[in-house]
Amino acid sequence: MLNKRIIPCLDVRDGRLTKGIKFKGNIDIGDPVETAQRYYEQGADEIVFYDITASHEKRSIFLDVVERVASKIFIPFSVGGGIASVDDMRQVLWAGAEKISINSAAVKEPGLIEQGAAAFGSQCIVVGMDVLRVAPSETIPSGYEIVIHGGRKHMGIDALWWAREVQRRGAGEICLNSIDADGTKDGYELTLTRLIADNVRIPVIASGGAGTPRHMAEAVTTGHASAALIASIVHYGQYTIPEIKQIMHDQGVPVRMIW
Amino acid sequence: MLSILDYRAGNLTSVRRALDYLGIPCTITADPQEIESGSGIIFPGVGAAGTAMHHLQASGLDRVLHEQTQKGKPLLGICLGCQIVLDYSPENDTRTLGLVPGRCERFDDQWTDGQGLPINIPHMGWNNIRLQAPCRLFTDIADEAAFYFVHSYYPAPEAEYVLGTTEYGQSFCSVLGRPGLWAVQFHPEKSGRPGLKLLSNFYQYCLEVAGAQ
Numbered sequence: 331m332l333n334k335r336i337i338p339c340l341d342v343r344d345g346r347l348t349k350g351i352k353f354k355g356n357i358d359i360g361d362p363v364e365t366a367q368r369y370y371e372q373g374a375d376e377i378v379f380y381d382i383t384a385s386h387e388k389r390s391i392f393l394d395v396v397e398r399v400a401s402k403i404f405i406p407f408s409v410g411g412g413i414a415s416v417d418d419m420r421q422v423l424w425a426g427a428e429k430i431s432i433n434s435a436a437v438k439e440p441g442l443i444e445q446g447a448a449a450f451g452s453q454c455i456v457v458g459m460d461v462l463r464v465a466p467s468e469t470i471p472s473g474y475e476i477v478i479h480g481g482r483k484h485m486g487i488d489a490l491w492w493a494r495e496v497q498r499r500g501a502g503e504i505c506l507n508s509i510d511a512d513g514t515k516d517g518y519e520l521t522l523t524r525l526i527a528d529n530v531r532i533p534v535i536a537s538g539g540a541g542t543p544r545h546m547a548e549a550v551t552t553g554h555a556s557a558a559l560i561a562s563i564v565h566y567g568q569y570t571i572p573e574i575k576q577i578m579h580d581q582g583v584p585v586r587m588i589w
Numbered sequence: 590m591l592s593i594l595d596y597r598a599g600n601l602t603s604v605r606r607a608l609d610y611l612g613i614p615c616t617i618t619a620d621p622q623e624i625e626s627g628s629g630i631i632f633p634g635v636g637a638a639g640t641a642m643h644h645l646q647a648s649g650l651d652r653v654l655h656e657q658t659q660k661g662k663p664l665l666g667i668c669l670g671c672q673i674v675l676d677y678s679p680e681n682d683t684r685t686l687g688l689v690p691g692r693c694e695r696f697d698d699q700w701t702d703g704q705g706l707p708i709n710i711p712h713m714g715w716n717n718i719r720l721q722a723p724c725r726l727f728t729d730i731a732d733e734a735a736f737y738f739v740h741s742y743y744p745a746p747e748a749e750y751v752l753g754t755t756e757y758g759q760s761f762c763s764v765l766g767r768p769g770l771w772a773v774q775f776h777p778e779k780s781g782r783p784g785l786k787l788l789s790n791f792y793q794y795c796l797e798v799a800g801a802q
Binding site: 335405 | 603
């Protein structure tokens with residue numbers, strides 16, 4: 331049976347692993363290559379890297395990180411952040427990433443999804459969606475709206491409509507991030523996760539809100555997601571990946587237990 | 590030296606990175622002489638069956654593969670390279686290499702998974718293998734080990750060539766072939782330690798064959 335995936339997410343800034351702290355900016359929390367290697371050895375099923383480097387000139391530093399990761403870990407990993415063209419996609423795929431992830435670039439220029447799928451295959455194209463709960467309206471019948479810039483900018487696009495649209499355009503996977511749940515550690519937004527997962531035929535990765543392994547189990551059982559994205563719960567040693575997997579396994583969730 | 594077959598079908602570097610990591614000498618090549626002098630062939634798969642066959646025929650590599658496998662040169666097909674060793678693929682209605690009798694099929698979107706939900710297509714992620722016959726590639730790999738899959742079509746060879754199966758909606762063939770001519774639907778180069786072990790098992794076999802000649 332297909333296993334549910336546990337995917338640690340690493341934010342990279344100027345070639346270093348970083349964590350955004352409210353009102354304090356970003357702090358350095360380590361080397362992305364070493365951390366990725368540690369998670370690989372601990373049984374992560376996939377890894378996501380987000381390049382949050384502000385300047386385009388420093389792109390080569392990030393591509394160097396991607397290449398070094400690719401020579402050390404032998405599981406799939408995807409790369410997001412700063413990808414706005416087919417050339418950008420090619421650069422990270424050729425550097426060794428398995429998939430690329432686009433978010434606000436896809437909202438602004440949806441044709442990018444088709445172009446990427448045509449050039450590299452749908453399996454390479456992950457569309458990230460940042461979603462905020464709103465009052466249902468004529469424009470947003472599902473009550474879930476697409477936002478960008480970390481939730482600061484409302485796009486007037488219904489999340490359910492957008493999920494179907496990105497699938498139609500050739501996305502191979504959706505990474506669904508709830509802005510409401512993000513950072514709360516109270517669990518994933520299960521209503522949203524299930525709504526999207528039940529209405530597309532491509533895998534959905536649940537993101538935002540993970541606080542305990544039970545939350546991850548809920549995301550893939552009640553939420554019908556294929557995978558759960560995690561960040562601070564493993565970055566700060568609260569749980570290790572083997573502990574998370576053991577708890578999920580004990581709850582009857584199919585997870586990869588040998589690596 | 591292992592030859593990673595270059596048929597202009599996309600990015601072949603992930604297999605090379607894995608072999609480099611294992612210290613297995615390899616080269617990405619389309620040169621028939623280099624392939625002949627190497628100890629084994631890895632036939633990685635990227636892209637669609639139609640395009641891949643077109644490149645293989647245009648370059649004459651289809652004949653090279655037939656000749657070399659007939660002479661007993663070990664071959665390992667991966668993903669699309671697993672489907673293309675069969676006779677036919679409905680993807681782009683393509684006549685494929687015919688090194689192993691059978692065809693491939695598309696996953697049926699009416700199939701349901703363990704939760705009773707319709708399966709996603711492609712089949713993407715980590716899944717297990719149930720060996721149906723002894724296979725050297727799996728020496729010292731635990732039965733419960735999972736491998737990374739990404740595909741919408743699956744191989745359906747004649748029964749005697751089915752070496753391993755996987756459950757996704759239904760059971761399908763995920764490992765096929767005969768000793769020395771193997772093909773796997775998953776990506777060993779992306780399957781962590783069990784995948785790397787499979788690649789080194791293949792290389793060990795190649796060395797033995799080369800040593801015996």
